[in-house]
Each structure stands twice: as structure tokens, then as C-alpha cells.
Amino acid sequence: MVKHQEIADYSVLADINYPADIRKLNNAELCKLAQEIRRLIISTVASSGGHLASSLGTVELTLALHYVFNTPLDKIVWDVGHQAYTHKIITGRKDVFSTLRQRGGISGFPRREESPYDAFNVGHSGTSISVAAGFAEANSLKGIPRKIVAVIGDGSMTTGMAFEGLNWAGDRNKDLIIVLNDNEMSISPNVGAMSSYLNRMMTGHTVTKLKADIKNFLKSIPGIGDQIVKFSQQIEESVKTFVVPGALFEELGFTYVGPLEGHTLERLIANFENIRDLSGPVLVHIITKKGKGYKFAEEKPLNYHGISSFNIETGQPITSSSGLPSYTDIFGRTIVRLAQNDSRIVAITAAMCDGTGLDQFCQEFPGRFYDVGIAEQHAVTFAASLAVEGFIPVVAIYSTFLQRSYDQILHDVCLQNLPVVFALDRAGIVGEDGATHQGLFDFAYLRSIPNIIVMAPKDENELQHMLKTAVNCRQPVSVRYPRGKGTGVNLDHDLQTLAIGKGEVLREGTDLAIVAIGVTVYPALAAAERLASEGINIKVINARFVKPLDAELLSQTATAIKKIITVEENMLQGGFGSAILEMLAEKNITGVQVKRLGIPDEFVEHATQAELRKKYGLDEDGIVRAIREMLT
Numbered sequence: 001m002v003k004h005q006e007i008a009d010y011s012v013l014a015d016i017n018y019p020a021d022i023r024k025l026n027n028a029e030l031c032k033l034a035q036e037i038r039r040l041i042i043s044t045v046a047s048s049g050g051h052l053a054s055s056l057g058t059v060e061l062t063l064a065l066h067y068v069f070n071t072p073l074d075k076i077v078w079d080v081g082h083q084a085y086t087h088k089i090i091t092g093r094k095d096v097f098s099t100l101r102q103r104g105g106i107s108g109f110p111r112r113e114e115s116p117y118d119a120f121n122v123g124h125s126g127t128s129i130s131v132a133a134g135f136a137e138a139n140s141l142k143g144i145p146r147k148i149v150a151v152i153g154d155g156s157m158t159t160g161m162a163f164e165g166l167n168w169a170g171d172r173n174k175d176l177i178i179v180l181n182d183n184e185m186s187i188s189p190n191v192g193a194m195s196s197y198l199n200r201m202m203t204g205h206t207v208t209k210l211k212a213d214i215k216n217f218l219k220s221i222p223g224i225g226d227q228i229v230k231f232s233q234q235i236e237e238s239v240k241t242f243v244v245p246g247a248l249f250e251e252l253g254f255t256y257v258g259p260l261e262g263h264t265l266e267r268l269i270a271n272f273e274n275i276r277d278l279s280g281p282v283l284v285h286i287i288t289k290k291g292k293g294y295k296f297a298e299e300k301p302l303n304y305h306g307i308s309s310f311n312i313e314t315g316q317p318i319t320s321s322s323g324l325p326s327y328t329d330i331f332g333r334t335i336v337r338l339a340q341n342d343s344r345i346v347a348i349t350a351a352m353c354d355g356t357g358l359d360q361f362c363q364e365f366p367g368r369f370y371d372v373g374i375a376e377q378h379a380v381t382f383a384a385s386l387a388v389e390g391f392i393p394v395v396a397i398y399s400t401f402l403q404r405s406y407d408q409i410l411h412d413v414c415l416q417n418l419p420v421v422f423a424l425d426r427a428g429i430v431g432e433d434g435a436t437h438q439g440l441f442d443f444a445y446l447r448s449i450p451n452i453i454v455m456a457p458k459d460e461n462e463l464q465h466m467l468k469t470a471v472n473c474r475q476p477v478s479v480r481y482p483r484g485k486g487t488g489v490n491l492d493h494d495l496q497t498l499a500i501g502k503g504e505v506l507r508e509g510t511d512l513a514i515v516a517i518g519v520t521v522y523p524a525l526a527a528a529e530r531l532a533s534e535g536i537n538i539k540v541i542n543a544r545f546v547k548p549l550d551a552e553l554l555s556q557t558a559t560a561i562k563k564i565i566t567v568e569e570n571m572l573q574g575g576f577g578s579a580i581l582e583m584l585a586e587k588n589i590t591g592v593q594v595k596r597l598g599i600p601d602e603f604v605e606h607a608t609q610a611e612l613r614k615k616y617g618l619d620e621d622g623i624v625r626a627i628r629e630m631l632t
Contacts, residue, residue: 010036018092019066019117027266030067034059034265038293040097041085042312048100049308049432050108053291053301054153055085057183057262061286062086064268065149065179068276074147075119075135079128079156081109082305083181091117101432103607108433123436124404125374126159128152129178133165136174147177147276154182155351158373169281170253176281182259183290183301249283258285263292302354306433324485328425330460331481332357334467335394335423337495339365344392345471348383350376356396356425376401380408380420387418392471395420399427399439399480406445414451414476421470422446427456427480428519428569429613434606440599442480443517444574447547452476453500454546456518460486462544468495482519482569484609501548509539512563512627515554517543517576520567520597520618527623538627546576549583558584558592565595565626569618572598595630597623 012029013036016022025033037059045052063086065076071091078084088106089097092115099105110118120131132150139146156162157180169176246256255278260271268286275282291297296315297304309318325333339345339361346368347361353371362369372379376397383393402409402424413420427439447454453473457463463481470477506521507528516524521542528538539561541553558564566577577596584592597617604612613619617626 010040012036013040013089013094016090017094019071019090022063022067022090030063030265034063035293037063037086037089040089040094042294044097044100045307046310046312047098048102049306050085050101051082051306052294053297053304054082054183056292056294056297057288057290058083058151058181059086059292060263060265060268061151061179061181061288063090064265064272065151066090067269068272069147069149072116072119075132075149076117077119077128077131077135077148077150078110078122079150079152080125081122083151083153084110087117088115091115101434101606103605103611105606107606109436121436123434124401125153125156126161128156129162129165129169132176132178133169133172133174136169136176137172140174147175149177149179151179151181154180155374158351158375160375160377166249166252166254170249173253173280175279177275178254178281178283180258180283180285181262181288182285183288246283246285254281254283256283256285258283259287260285262286262288306355324488325460326357326485327460327463327481327483328355328357330463330486330491331396331423331425331467332360334464334495335396336361336364338468338471339368342392342471343368344390346370346386346391346393348372348379348393348395350374350379350397350401352396352398352401352425355398356423358396376405377408380405381412383420384408384412384416384418387413387420388416393420394423394471396423396425398437399424399442400430400437403441403445409446409452409476410449414449417451417475419471419474420476421467422476422478423467424478424480426483428482429604429609429618430483431609431612432606435603438604439480440569440571440604442478443546443568443570443576444578446478447579448574449476452478452547454478454480455544456480456546457544458516458518458521458542459489461489461491464491465496465498466544469498469500472497473500480518487522498544501545501550503541503543503545503550503553505539505553506542507538507540509537510561511537512565512631513539513541513557513561514565514567514623514627515541515543515557515580516567517546519569520623523613523618523620524567524623526620527627530620530624531627536627536631543576546579549579551583551587554580554583555587555589558589562591563593563630565597565623565630567597567618567623569613570598571601572596573601593630595626597626 012033016033038056041055093106096106101108106114109123111121112118128150129152132148135148152162249256257275275284289298290301291304307317310316311318335347347358348370349356349358350372351374353359353362372382379395383395386393402422424442427442430437430439443454446452453475455466457466466479470479506525514524514528525540528540531538539557566580568576570576575598577598581594599616
């Protein structure tokens, strides 16, 4: 961990606390500051994990923005926030940066609760342009002369919401600056220098005023002025289409500037000083390099997007010696096995090929694999149309991101009862990424929709069988599984189709019944085994299905035992425990005491998975405590 006192080892950074401090520096000092910030980011993320490559790529861009704009009066909106570590360091959080993503420490994403420099809470991509457009409208309504800057990555620009924001903001013609951080396009140094020079010239006061004066003069020519202006604009647009990639943005109403090389502070500052004084919506295209300044991240930026702790010298992750495969690995292997025997299976993801474990599927079946970019809504409706044509689409998306396509799941998949399989990775407690990324809502937001089957495996072996079941059942199915390693159980070679809506009894008992789902099953079983030594007999049921429930098994259990504890890694409101209460009410089963363990009505902040499970009583100790309370 980077200790607070070690900040003194950074000659320039030691005296930097807020953006006002960096505005006192000369170019050489700014360049030195950029180096020291990179060193601090690398050493901190190496210790605690985090989003490395993206933030390393935006060091100079962040410094230039805070140097030129009067933050926090002027607002910078980050999209998604993976690229905002430099922003955090120079806005009053340098001395606590070592607590990044740790319980009680600072978040890995911008949060208004942390700092007035964080204009808006973010975590999901594509929001920045809409947010910035709202701030720009607020400026107009309040009469406040401040600047609004949205920084959006090229990946986030693929979201439908980003284009909705562009369409609106360009038409409103309010003062607004969008910085498109493009870290995929290559650009040679001399082209970058020339582009930087030309744009610095074209955004300067003299040239801008000259263009306006010429336009006004042409318009003043009697009879033909407007036609000449229109013709000259057509010529200008034709040239721009040929020379620069900005014609689309110009057509949407933005003044396009770029592309600019994103790692030369002096040029960035000069350009932003000119851009600051432009009126109306402006889009600035910046070329950066992901992982800049750390060779391993530069060579393989995808490996260092979100990374656990690693060895700085070798770039290798510091992993446990368990050697167990992750749930993501098991999903990836299983879906390949299933696809080898069924040509109807296709796989779809939203810019998360490696993250969802579909890299092997992509290599083996390139013609049946689709990465649609950060466009979850499109992914789901695209899958629905493939299902109509007889295919079995498997849509692999993190639980937190599938929320963005709720209407498409309901309207385009479930209403038509189409056989689309939703593989929900990172479901339940995710950990250090915090409130925006916890996968704690899918039980509730899916089980209320007709036609869909909702299930969760207790371990990686059961995940295999559930995937086999899902591709065979010919209706919408959700299979959710957690982030992290499996339990280490043996994996069956032959995959079985499970009976829909049937749970399994793992342990008989008469004093109390625990009905658990997903990753909570083994802690529940361990709690029951511990209490058995005290003569307390606990029945343990692995529900397997949230929808449909095993009404027969649960009704018999409730009638016989009268005391039930439900356990889930999901919000209690509308979740698995709520489903059981509803079932008991529908069956008119009365006199049953039910206690639900899960996440209360609050957002779950960042900490390790183990810390959060302990906090919410979802580990073995917490379940034992709940049993004792109910029995006494």
C-alpha cells in the first residue's frame, strides 16, 4: 500500500492539493507532475487493484482540463470514471488515494459525496453527454457563465444514450464542450503535431472572428448572399469529410476540433484555452494511449483495464494459489461445449468478450459470436430477432449492466416468449467497484416479468447443468453466477438437464429450515452443520430456482417445520425471500415464521466481498446468528 508519508517523495506532487496549485506550474513542472502521478497510480493500483490502463491514458488530458478551466465552478463530467484517477489525486484526495476502493476509503469512480469537484456520480457508460447537456441548460436558466466539459471514451460513444445526448445537445446550441478520448486510433507524432498546430490556429480568436466576419459579409450581398454562404459551407463540409472524421459531429450541430495528440501538455493547454472561448456546442477529439507510461499496460491494455493487485516489475497479477477456475471460466468452457453440439447456439456480449469468458467461443466460432459494443439494449433485441429465426442466443452481460436493457427483456424477449438465455456474470456482491456495479437487483427486476425462468447455481458444477438446461428449455431464461473462484467441487463430465422449478434437499432437519439460493447455499449448509453439534437440527434446501419456485417442496417444509430462513445475495425488496412469502400467501399457509436474509433497502458501498458478506450477515457466522435469534 502507498503510505501517506510517501507522498513527500514526489517533488512536485507533494505540493499539489487542488487544481489552483497546478495553475502555478510551468510546462516543465507540469510534465514532471504527470510522471509522478503515473507513478502514484501504478503503485496504488498494484497494491489494491483498480482500473489502471484507462487512467494512465488520461493524465495529461486531466491536468490540461483543470489547468485551463476554473473547476469546480466549471464542471467536468467523467464517463465512465475509469479514467478519473488523476482527477481524484489533484482534487483534494491525494493523501487518501492509498485507500482507493477499500472499505471506508475513496471510491474508484467519481462521487459527489466525496468532493465538489465530482460533478456527477457515474459508473455505467454513456451518461456524460446527457449530464453535461443538463448542466448547460441549468447555466442558461440560472444565468451562470460557467463552462461544462464532458469527457467520454470512444467505447462509451457506442452507447445509444450518447447519441441521444449528442442529438439533443447539438440542437439546443448551448455552450458545451465534449472531449472524445479516443485511445484506439493510431496517430503518428508528426501528424499529431501538425493536427495540433492547425487546430490551435483554427480555434484562435483571430481566425474565428475572421470566419464570422466573412460569413456576415457574404450574407450582406443583395440577392445572392445567402446562396454564396450555403455554397461555401457545402464546400467546407466536403473538405472536412475528406480530411477529418468530424463531419458527423458537425452535422449534429457541434464545432469539431481534432484530432489532437493527447500526451503533450503544452499543446493541449493551448488548444483548450482557445476552445474555452468558443460559443455553442464543441466536440474535441483527443488521441490518447491506454496504459501510457507503464509498458505492460501499453502492450496489453485490456489486461490492465480492471485488474487485481500485481507485481510492478513483472506486470503479473498477485493471485492466490488455489488454482480454482472462476465461474466465468466455467461458463466460457461450458458454452463452447454446448455450441459444439448445437449449431443454433450463438453468443452475444456488450464490449465484454474477455470479461464474460467468451474469448474461447469467439476463437472457435467467430461466425457465431457478436460483440455489439457498449449497447446492452441493442444486444437484447438483436438476440430476440435471432431467436425468432430459430437460433438460441446466449447473452452474456454483467448483472449490473443488464439493468440497462430492462424494457427490451420485457417487451422484445419475454412478451414473445423467445428462447434467449441471459448469462448474468458478477451477480450478487461484486466488491470493490462499489454501488454502481453490485449485481444485487436481478432477482427482483427479472422475476416480475412473465415467461422468464430465473435460476442460480450453488456451485460451478451446477452452473454447467443450468446452462445445459437453459439452452434446452425453449423460453427466456436467466442464469446468474458470482464474481470470483468456484468452490472446488468436482465437475461432472456429462451435462444434465435439470427439472424446471425443482429444488434439492441438502440436509434434513426438524427445528428450522434454511432455503438458500446461489452462493449462499454453502454458507447455509456450513451453519447448519455447526449447529448440529449443539443438537440443533436444521433442514437446508438449495432452491435452485427463483422462478418458478418449488412450491410443493416449500409448502411441505413450511407446513411441517413452521420456521424458515431465506438467504440470498440480492435486495430483499422483491427478491427471492419475497417470492417465498408470496407463495405462502397464495397457498394460504399460515402460522409460519419467516426471516429473510439479504441486502436491506440501501446501496452497497465498496469493500471486499468477504467484508460485505460479513456486514450483511450472509456468511456462515451471520446465518448462525440469525438461526439462534429465531430459535430463541
